[in-house]
Amino acid sequence: MPLRPHRPLPLATPAGVEVLTRILTQGPIPRVEIARRTGLSQAAVTKAVAPLIEAGFVTDQAVPSAELDGGGQIGIGRPVSPLTVVPHSVSVIGVKVTPTALIGVTTDFTAGIRNVCHRPLESTDPKSVIERLAELAKELIGALKSGAETVGPVVGVGVAVSGDVDERHGVVRDSPFMGWRDVPVAELLGRRLKLPIVVTNDVRALTVAEHWFGVGVDADSFAVVTIGSGIGCGLYINGEVVSGAYGVSGELGHLPLAPGDLVCTCGRRGCVETVASSDAILNRIRETTKQPTLDLAGAIKLAHEGDEHAREAFDRAGEVIGSALAAMVNLVGPELVVIAGEGVAEYDLYEDRMRQAFGEHAFGAAGDCRLMLRSHTFDDWARGAAATVIRAYVRGEPPLQR
Template sequence: MPPRPNRLLPLATPAGIEVLTKILTQGPIPRVEIARRTGLSQAAVTKAVAPLIEAGFVTDQPVAAGPDEPVESQLGIGRPVSPLTVVADSVSVIGLKVTPTDLIGVTTDFTAGIRAVRHCRLPDTSAETVTAKLVELARELMAPETLVGPLVGIGVAVSGDVDAVHGVVRDSPFMGWRDVPLAASLTASLDVPVVVTNDVRALTVAEHWFGVGVNADSFAVVTIGSGVGCGLYINGEVVSGAHGVSGELGHLPLAPGELVCTCGRRGCVETVASSDAILARARKTTGKPKLDLSGAIELAHAGNEDAREAFDRAGDVIGSALAAMVNLVGPELVVIAGEGVADYDLYEQRMREAFAAHAFGAAGDCRLMLRSHTFDDWARGAAATVIRSYVRGEPPLQR
């Protein structure tokens, strides 16, 4: 039998899950407001939240009226409102992010607040080495001094095609992996439920539950760095795809066909817009084969037209890819994130021009927003996927 969370949530009905989700993502929030937003009766909300309060997952502390605010003006006329809030320290979660050079790990509380951070260099990218290092890093984060409550699960975020249901990395070009049963290997070593997911999808879950997507009807997260990824939140859910693949913006065939992608295909967006592609182009156009990315950025900022061309070309392709995605699914907001956004100013104008040129009709009203992310945030995204599965009772955190 697979391991279960060290602390089980007393949630027996869909109403209970819905109520806890509202408290977790939108709290502090009064019972009457939960009833309004969910369509449940106040009695149903009270019934759902009572075992959560008794078990210490949720608390209700009265909110005192402000100095100029009469008590009667608050919800619950004549008495102070008791907003419901998740007890952050009621559980701990670990999130791990895998890159070709490093592992990044965080411990978070129930609200995905980061409490501890650890980094680890990788000597190589073989599945055996990375799995062993992930176990070491997880055990370090499982130390009592880094946990705020019982550990309920570990999330691992990996780039590429990931079968989250079975915890298998089917294809990760950056890592050179195919069909790696990562969740099973880690679970066997750590005896803790492990969720393995695509890294961009994990970041999207974090934005949905704890970031800019909390009150959005639809949004997309586009990440720019060593690769170009996209996570989608549409119709009340982060899109996973029927076969576990969705939002692969970096592999739309919008670049010149002679360019070969790390995935083995030709003409992918990543062949022009990734940081590696920008650097390769800048080296070629400037005639400086030893140029590094920071040097290319410096040259472009200084007005070097040869270096600038690499960023302009990336902006054109990213803008066209964004327009294609927005035309297809129509999100109200696109969050542009990732390590590559540090250079956003170098291609922002060309990107916005290309987006405006190709966005159809009112799709052009979609808001494009920059949101800086560190690798710690990617690891936090992995933790957020665990929190979501824990609340919903999804495998491998089913109750």
């Protein structure tokens, strides 16, 4: 049975969920503006928000309306009571899992990071990783309790892992980077922590964070493309982050756009990642320069110095990434693509070729889609895992059912 959060939200109706979501993602926001954006009456908004204010999740403080923007104004100088979430009313833990480290954060209700903790992994064996995950979560909880600030109870733990993840059941079905197949992370970690556990694909978690607390707040549609050791894509279309009927969506890195003689880490041939991931670029430069011990920093330095072999590897990566972006934009039509991840450090080396290939293959008005660079650290990935917990908590989704 799903665990109940230690501090359940007083939300009894879909209208209450909608109102709290607006306050959380768009606040401070007056009741009149929530009514306008949701189509609810002001009386319905007031009814939905009253128990949230009484329980300490939301607050309203009068400020001059001139301090608000857009539709929030109801008359210059006239006092209004914008609604805002009380950040410290709850706490959330998010963890990004990589083959070499666990990156953990504690956030407040607005996904603001309070504490950060990085711990190395000596093994990717599932049992060992779960034990280290539990230890890290307990350490972060202990830091919350010992801190001087007022903090709310931990309502759940989010875990972000690369690969094919069954979010509903908390199972990592296939993660080539971790070497995992059918690992019941939520069940194993939940036994140790006695807290709700949300397990999700790492790029999808990053997309949820952008949807609720980043560029997606005001966007009708967008995609997040991550470039690094792997290449991932999260999609926000028609008002929701796309999960896919079978839990798989946005696998940009596994589109078959590269030469068919190249074998991917997933075992298939011709995937975008075989040419455009940071590992693929480095291996190509090592091979063509006859420098087998070269590291990525050295490869980037060679490319910046104009080495033709290094430049060729980055140009080839830019060509394939641009083609993959065009294919994705042609299919789903987002207004914005955010390019993020550890691979953005060398973005300038393939940007021109990527944009050229995108322009060549984007169909019609799809070429108007904006490509925006947004730097992310591993802490941001962990924050994304926490954001998935916040979303499930507000919506009352498994495993945080009310």
